[in-house]
Amino acid sequence: MKYWLMKSEPDEVSIDDAVRLGPAPWFGVRNYQARNFMRDQMSIGDGVLFYHSSCAEPGIAGLAEVASSAYPDETQFDPKSKYFDPKSTRENPRWLLVDVKGTRKTRLLSLSEMRTKPELATMTVLQKGSRLSITPVTEEEWQAVLKLL
DNA sequence: GCCAACGTTGGC
DNA sequence: GCCAACGTTGGC
Numbered sequence: 366m367k368y369w370l371m372k373s374e375p376d377e378v379s380i381d382d383a384v385r386l387g388p389a390p391w392f393g394v395r396n397y398q399a400r401n402f403m404r405d406q407m408s409i410g411d412g413v414l415f416y417h418s419s420c421a422e423p424g425i426a427g428l429a430e431v432a433s434s435a436y437p438d439e440t441q442f443d444p445k446s447k448y449f450d451p452k453s454t455r456e457n458p459r460w461l462l463v464d465v466k467g468t469r470k471t472r473l474l475s476l477s478e479m480r481t482k483p484e485l486a487t488m489t490v491l492q493k494g495s496r497l498s499i500t501p502v503t504e505e506e507w508q509a510v511l512k513l514l
Numbered sequence: 515g516c517c518a519a520c521g522t523t524g525g526c
Numbered sequence: 527g528c529c530a531a532c533g534t535t536g537g538c
Binding site for chain 3 (some may be wrong): 515516517518519520521522523524525526
């Protein structure tokens, strides 16, 4: 059992959407490190901190869990999608994803509040220059976040 | 809209 | 394989 923080723009998919939809493909990741986490390290049932980014109040907005193993992201094959990748083929797909199931909306633990908590200071998402949309969360960090929600 | 930080691309 | 140029992320 591992833990993760996954960023989503609430204008695209919010925690409300994720809870309502149930298990849904986490499409659109186009970064190799983030892809590799999904491909190599995620397992069904892993805990996910659902983070709202690029919005008025960025922060952790709810909880979710990994709901599938990795499989190809269909949007890479769709020329009409903004995630289309002309260099990818069905025989050798470049981009994989997992299904993520929103489990519950929580209070918003804002980025600014997170920065005030010493017990969260080790979180990758808080490190300077960190931009990855998927980052691992330690057991200690996970427990510390849960206590604050 | 700005810009720091980081990732990717492509010429050599 | 290096690295400059360019693109993207994402908070502010």
